[in-house]
Amino acid sequence: MVMILIHAPLGTTVVPEVTKIIIDQALPRRDLPLLAWLALTLISLPIVTGLVSIALDYLNVTLAQALMHHLRLGVYIHLQAMSLRFYTSQRTGEIISRLTNDINGVRDVLSKTMSETLSNTIVMLTTLVVMLSLNVPLTLLSLGLAPIFLFLTLRVRKVVRGASKETQQTLADVLSMLEETLNISGVLLIKSFGRQRAETTRFRATSAQLVTIQVRQTMIGRWFLLSLHLFFNMVPALAYYFGGLQVMGGRISLGSLVALLTLQSQFFPTLRQLLGVPLGIQAALALFERLFVYLDLPIEIADRSHARVLGQVTGHIRFHHVHFRYQPERPTLREVDFTVQPGQLVALVGPSGAGKTTTAYLLPRFYDVEQGMVEIDGQDVRSVTQESLLQQIGIVTQETYLFNATIRENIAYGYPCATDYEVMTAAQAAQIHERILQLPHGYETVVGTRGYALSGGEKQRVAIARVLLKNPRILILDEATSALDTHTERLMQTALAELRRGRTTLAIAHRLSTILSADQILVMNAGRIVERGTHTQLLQQGGLYAQFYQEQVPSRSPLPHRFCQTEQ
Known part of the structure; x- marks a missing residue:
């Protein structure tokens, strides 16, 4: 949390403010010491933010891996406690898929979503505060299209969640087929009956189905992000026009306009990432649902609360x-x-x-x-x-x-x-x-x-x-x-x-x-x-x-x- 509080505003608000001072003070006054000091600040800032970013990434990865370890271990322990009845009705590939692909998918979302959501929220809030301090009308103009983006996010959320569940199920089918046909017993059976071509055809159909579903899932997100990108590009154009009018009218300095446009260029990508968070969360929820299907299964064979230790027996x-x-x-x-x-x-x-x-x-x-x-x-x-x-x-x-x-x-x-x-x-x-x-x-x-x-x-x-x-x-x-x-x-x-x-x-x-x-x-x-x-x-x-x-x-x-x- 401390790392994020340091990294987020440091990398977003300092550069525009330094740029504003260079344009409005150092250059018009020909103040070389101030210009040198500001230039040195711009040079050292990426080094500081880079080191903080590395430390933050380490903490994010460590936390995500620890969470996944406990989740994977919890599912494994629960599966070990299941009776033979469970394993006679489940495919081995399906079980392995949930323990590997599903958990890895959750890890990828958590390792990015948790820290990036908090970081982007802090960046957006600090950027918004600085933008309002520079010019309220231009800032409000920049925020005018936000409701449209929120509407699009809500519409696409349900589709992404369903596509994610379908992808994981088809991937489990592929892994089950691989586990059944590429072990020694399966290979011997296939070769003994000359079924190589038939099994290849079956695998090709399932693999092709997986490709189709994954392409559809990916393109759902891409079309959504493209629509956001188009809207976001409209805002700077409007800001340049109305901001230019205010500079010409003397109501805002050139440095303030440049600083505001720089902040705006950081604000909207951050907002776009935050609006994309629900997509990642929906995908993670679909994976969690598949994992908790196993975790919610009752343990059929379990020790009673008053179970005794069976000592040495005679064998009656x-x-x-x-x-x-x-x-x-x-x-x-x-x-x-x-x-x-x-x-x-x-x-x-x-x-x-x-x-x-x-x-x-x-x-x-x-x-x-x-x-x-x-x-x-x-x-x-x-x-x-x-x-x-x-x-x-x-x-x-x-x-x-x-x-x-x-x-x-x-x-x-x-x-x-x-x-x-x-x-x-x-x-x-x-x-x-x-x-x-x-x-x-x-x-x-x-x-x-x-x-x-x-x-x-x-x-x-x-x-x-x-x-x-x-x-x-x-x-x-x-x-x-x-x-x-x-x-x-x-x-x-x-x-x-x-x-x-x-x-x-x-x-x-x-x-x-x-x-x-x-x-x-x-x-x-x-x-x-x-x-x-x-x-x-x-x-x-x-x-x-x-x-x-x-x-x-x-x-x-x-x-x-x-x-x-x-x-x-």
Whole structure:
């Protein structure tokens, strides 16, 4: 604020006043010392204002960046607290766009608008005061067209706000398309089906739409500024004419007229910038609306106010008549009721969409039950803190995700303070240690984006080592050995048997051969448990499990080759 108060009047009112003194006093009197002093003032003034301007820019940028940091962090923290339901309904590119482009757009407006609005306001007020002191009629003449400019500003404001929102949404579509088609998985899929041309056509259409919207948004502001420019150029012409008449009539000095015209040349660009502020504010409001759509979303899975810390558990699990649904009209789980004793291996089997993964994900509170209760050691998982709950649970999913970091960092992700010995011990138990030593940099080898430097089985074993190092009391295995070859799978079954000793394991099984030794097998169908028992018991029942077990992969006639000429 102090910087602005110094910089604004110093750079606007001093030069006209010095010019007035030169014309009215120094030149007519031939006062060389005064002329030299005034010339020195004009030379030193830009240096002083320049230094103040640099300091002001630094403060503006620092403040704007700090505000954006807190806004970006707030949105990120809020998104981290959202449940899986949110991420299954949102595009990754859309989320990234709001965290980057939208926040950067707000930053650009704030870094300029806040300081420039205050600075321009001070400049305009001080300039107006000096102009009135020089000549009231000419000053009032200069202000005659201001209402017209205000009217134009109000008319264009709504259009700019709508165009800004449309631009950001289309930009989010472009980023989503890039994120989906330029990652390794997307590229492999596109190339496998020969869809490069089709995806290029789709991207070209979306990108062209973005160009059209951005051009329209830009031209709205440009036409508005052009109309202002035309009006502003009319005022100096009138001031020259009527001011010249007053100079000829002796009612104002030539120096005062020159000073007033100089002030006028600064006043109207400043007024034009102030009238353009609503355009920037409207654009910023559109971006804020998009950001607050996320910030206003309720956190579905949150710690209760009286939530307790879940201490060390034995691993007793109980599902009490659990009901759950993703959509109101479609129940996903109905009357799911079972108990897992500490140290037991319980397997969930059934057709795709039966609710196996959903059931397992209710345990770590990735979702909350609609009815019923999920308990660990007699405590409702909703009554304990999420952090302490997740410390007791280790999860290995079928789709392994590794960060673009070293193997050591990926294994130690859940336990960052692990020693090298602990990391290697976990890798040995996961049957991946020897393979890691064969890599160029051993445990310091960077695995690449999503771990694509490793094979599927190697990624799976690194993920298992990651859970082994965490050493949880409860395990959730989503067909954790599905990506392993026969020899490695046999070794892994031995390692997992040792890992499961004294721990409770909930295994989602797609291949029944991996859960023959389970203490209990729960057969799910359409969100219900339809059969339960050991492998032998279920075979004797001759029900759905026996049918799954006896079935072989059916032989099917190959589908005819399909070709869409219009897509090529």
